[in-house]
Amino acid sequence: MKKRILFLILFLSVQLLSAQQLxxxxxxxxCYSESKQQPLWLEYEVECNEGGFSRQGLNFTKDTQFSGVTxxxxxxxxxxWDKGHLAPxxxxxxxxxxxxxxxxFLNCALQHENLNRGPWKDLEKYERALSREYKVNVRIxxxxxxxxxxxxxxxxxxxxxxxxxxxxxxxxxxxFPNSASVYHTYFEDYLLTDLYQVIEGCKEYNxxxxxxxxxxxxxxxxxxxxxxxxxxxxxxxxLSYSEKxxxxxxxxxxxxxxxxxxxxxRTDDFRSDKSISTNSASLDDYKxxxxxxGHLAPxxxxxxxxxxxxxxxxxxxxxxxxxxxxYGVWKDLEGLVRKWGVNSTLYVVSGPVFGSCASxxxxxxxxxxxxxxxxxxxxxxxxxxxxxxxxxxGTKSLKEYVCTTDYLEEITNIDFFPILDDKMERKLESAxxxxxxxWHE
Numbered sequence: 001m002k003k004r005i006l007f008l009i010l011f012l013s014v015q016l017l018s019a020q021q022l023x024x025x026x027x028x029x030x031c032y033s034e035s036k037q038q039p040l041w042l043e044y045e046v047e048c049n050e051g052g053f054s055r056q057g058l059n060f061t062k063d064t065q066f067s068g069v070t071x072x073x074x075x076x077x078x079x080x081w082d083k084g085h086l087a088p089x090x091x092x093x094x095x096x097x098x099x100x101x102x103x104x105f106l107n108c109a110l111q112h113e114n115l116n117r118g119p120w121k122d123l124e125k126y127e128r129a130l131s132r133e134y135k136v137n138v139r140i141x142x143x144x145x146x147x148x149x150x151x152x153x154x155x156x157x158x159x160x161x162x163x164x165x166x167x168x169x170x171x172x173x174x175x176f177p178n179s180a181s182v183y184h185t186y187f188e189d190y191l192l193t194d195l196y197q198v199i200e201g202c203k204e205y206n207x208x209x210x211x212x213x214x215x216x217x218x219x220x221x222x223x224x225x226x227x228x229x230x231x232x233x234x235x236x237x238x239l240s241y242s243e244k245x246x247x248x249x250x251x252x253x254x255x256x257x258x259x260x261x262x263x264x265x266r267t268d269d270f271r272s273d274k275s276i277s278t279n280s281a282s283l284d285d286y287k288x289x290x291x292x293x294g295h296l297a298p299x300x301x302x303x304x305x306x307x308x309x310x311x312x313x314x315x316x317x318x319x320x321x322x323x324x325x326x327y328g329v330w331k332d333l334e335g336l337v338r339k340w341g342v343n344s345t346l347y348v349v350s351g352p353v354f355g356s357c358a359s360x361x362x363x364x365x366x367x368x369x370x371x372x373x374x375x376x377x378x379x380x381x382x383x384x385x386x387x388x389x390x391x392x393x394g395t396k397s398l399k400e401y402v403c404t405t406d407y408l409e410e411i412t413n414i415d416f417f418p419i420l421d422d423k424m425e426r427k428l429e430s431a432x433x434x435x436x437x438x439w440h441e
Contacts, residue, residue, distance in 0.1 A: 020032070020033050020034070020035075020040065021034070021066075021068060023063075023066060023106060025063075025101065025104070025106070026098065026101055027044055027047070027087060027092055027098050028042055028043060028044040028107060029042070029043045029044075030042040030043075030086075030106050031199075032066075032068065032070070032106055034068045034069045034070075035156075036155070036156040037069055037070055037071045037075070037153070037154060037155035037156065038071060038109055038110065038142055038144075038156060038158060039086060039106065039107075039109055039140075039142060040141070040142060040199055041139060041140060041141045041142070041198075041199050042086040042087060042107065042139070042140045043137070043138065043139045043140075043427075044091070044137075044138055045135070045136065045137050045138070045426075046091045046127055046128060046130075046131040046136040046137075046138065047091060047092055047094065047095075047098065047131075048090070048091055048092055048093055048094035048095070048131075049091075049128040049129065049131045049132050050128075051090070051092070051093030051094035051095075051099070052093070052094070053093045053094070053095070053096045053099050054093075055089050055093065055099065055103075058089075058099070058100060058103045059103060060073070060103050060105050060108050061103060061105070062105055063104045063106050066106060070105040070106060070108075071105055071108060071109075071110065071153075071155045072105065074153055075110060075151055075153050075155045076110070080112055080113050080114075081111065081112065081157065082111050082112070082116040082117070083108050083111075084108065084109045084110070084111025084116045084161075085102055085107060085108065086107050086108070086109055086140045087102055087107050087138075088102070089102045089103070090124065090128065091124070091127070091128060091131075109158060109161070110155060110156075110157045110158065110178075111158075111161065111178060112178050112179055112180060112182070114180050114181075114182050114183040115161065115176055115177075115178055115182045118182055118183060118184070118185065119182055119185055119186060119187040119189070119190065120161065120163075120176060120187070122186070122187045123174060123187040126187065127165055130165070130167050131167075133168075134167040134168040135167065135430060136165060136166070136167045137165075137166045137167070137427075137430060137431050138163065138164065138165055138166075139163075139164040139166075140162065140163050140164075141161075141162040141164070141198065141199050142158040142160070142161060142162075143158060143159055143160035143161075143162065144156055144158055144159060147159055157178065159177070159178055160175055160176060160177055160178060161175075161176045161178055162174065162175045162176075162196065163176075164196075164198075164435065166430075166431035166432060166433075169403055169404055171431075171432055171434055171435070173191070173192040173196045174187060174190045174191055174192065175190055175192055175196070176190050196435055197435065197438075198435040198436055223252075223347050223377070223417060223419055224238050224252045225240070225250055225252060225349055225414050225415060225416045225417070225418070226414055226415040226418055227240035227250070227414075228242065228249060228413060228414070229242040229243065229248070229249050230243070230276065230277060230278070232273070232275045232276060232316065234275070234314070235307065235308070235311060236253065236302060236307075236308045236311050236312075237251055237252060237253035237297050237311070237312075237317070238252045238253075239251045239252065239296075239316055239317065241273075241276050241280065241316055242354075243276075243278045244367075245352075245357065245366070245367035245369075246280070246285070246362075246364045246365065246366040246367065247316070247318070247319045247320075247352065247366060247367065247369075248296060248316055248317065248319070248351060248352075249351055249352070249354075249412070249414065250296075250349050250350065250351035250412075251296040251297045251317055251349070251350050251351060252347070252348070252349050253297045253302075253347075253348055253350075254345065254346070254347055254348070255301055255338065255340075255341030255345065255346040255348060256341075256345050257341060257342060257343055257344055257345050258345075259304040260304055261301070261303045262300075262303050263303060263304055263305065264303050264304075264306050264309050265303075265309075266303075266309065267306070267309050267310045267313060268313065269313050270283055270293060270313045270315060270318070271283070271313065271314065271315065273314040273315055273316035275314075275316070276316055280314070280315045280316045281318070281362065281366045282315060282362070282364065283315070284362060284363070285362025285363065285364050285366045286318075286320065286361065286362065286366075287362075289320065289361040289362070290323075291320035291321060291322065291361060291368065292320070292321045292323050292326040293318045293320075294318065294319050294320065294321030294325075294326045294330065294372075295312060295317060296317050296318070296319055296350045296351055296352075296372075297312055297317055297348070297350055298312070298334040298338075299312045299313070300338065301338060301348075319351075319352050319369060319372070320361055320367075320368050320369070321372070321391060322391050322392050322393065324392070324393035325372075325389070325390075325391055325392055325393060325394060328393055328394050329389055329396075329398065329401070330372065330389065330394075332394075332398060333374060333387060333389070333401075336440060337374065337376055339440050340376065340378075340437065340438070344378050344380060344381060345379075345380070346376050346377065346378055347376075347377045347378075347379070347417075348374060348375070348376050348377075349373075349374065349375040349414075349416050350372070350373070350374045350375075351372070351373060351412070352367075352371070352372055352391075353369055353370055353371035353372065353373055353388060353411055353412060354367055354369050354370065355369065355370030355371070356370070357369075368391070369391055370390065370391060371388050371389055371390050371391055372388070372389050372391060373386065373387060373388045373389070373408050374386070374387045375387075375408060375416045375417075377416075377417055377428070382424070382427075382428070383436040383437070384417075384428040384429065384433060385402060385432070385433050385434070385436070385437055386402065386403050386404060386405040386407070386408050386432075387401045387402055388401060388403050388407075388408060388411075389401045398439070399439060402432045402434055404429060404430060404431060404432055405428065405429035405430075406429045406430050409429070416429075
């Protein structure tokens, strides 16, 4: 009997998961749950703030390209549940075709009338106002719990709606109860100040599984950034060396979850890199300068073999860092990225932001960078995050150093992952994505 119960539980679990699909449409991406007959999350970019097309005569319809089960008109008949747009019609009414595309049941949720016509509507106006000055990306998540109402049709009413706005290197998260209690309240009342963990889902049961497999199976060299210096390929990392600054403009390496770190100790065999055609900086350049020989690709990330560890001590992988920076926030960031790589294979770009190079060290005039950056890309989870930190003692939490990859590309003149298609690049590089990563602080 126990075996039969266990089998039933496993069978139902698989059925529920397989009913979860990631769907891409022209104006939004949505993770849809057939078992709940509701979206789990939906993402879009605000395209219009004062369009002229009318929604009159438009009604929600079933997506003809989607064969699964969604909510329908009966779910919203003679009750308090509105057909709540997730990607709002008014955000797309500069183009009639896109306006019409918002009237899909894939973009529709069971939303209490007091929420839909109250603070939620006001928040939509706010995001459109922001879009007059900034590019605004929006993610909406629906939360379900033991109190979620199950309708006779099988559709499940969400208990909460969450809206995440990213704009101008800022992030705002709002969480609303899906109930009458929001009547006569302001959307600002629902702004979260605590950390919010985004929903993880639609990974294994992704309609775009073939393209994602292609991305994850790309060769290491296919993912490397564009380069303005001399491209050098070592066994375990690549770099672009800037002769003008006597250091790499970037170092590109992989943190592979299959590798076991900590197998070998530091070799500390700092030495010039003979692969650089104009010769790299030397050990003497750093002596008695007050600056550390700071690794761009950390030695600990190469502790899976003796040869890899030794390779990390080429002077082409070294940059002058303030000691309190090197042993402070930079070290903390390196440790955090390693933790992220325990269960994922990550691609990391690390390097300096040179600035004016007002100060140099050594006979080779090694530039002292103003700041340092890291960009971390997880192809399987389709997430990316970037950091920039001044070359000084850090006093902030790591989250406060997060920036958009777009911003880093602007100040470094480097395209970090040019292999990505334009749509994916915009999605990953235009926002901070703080909520997509687990923070061990």
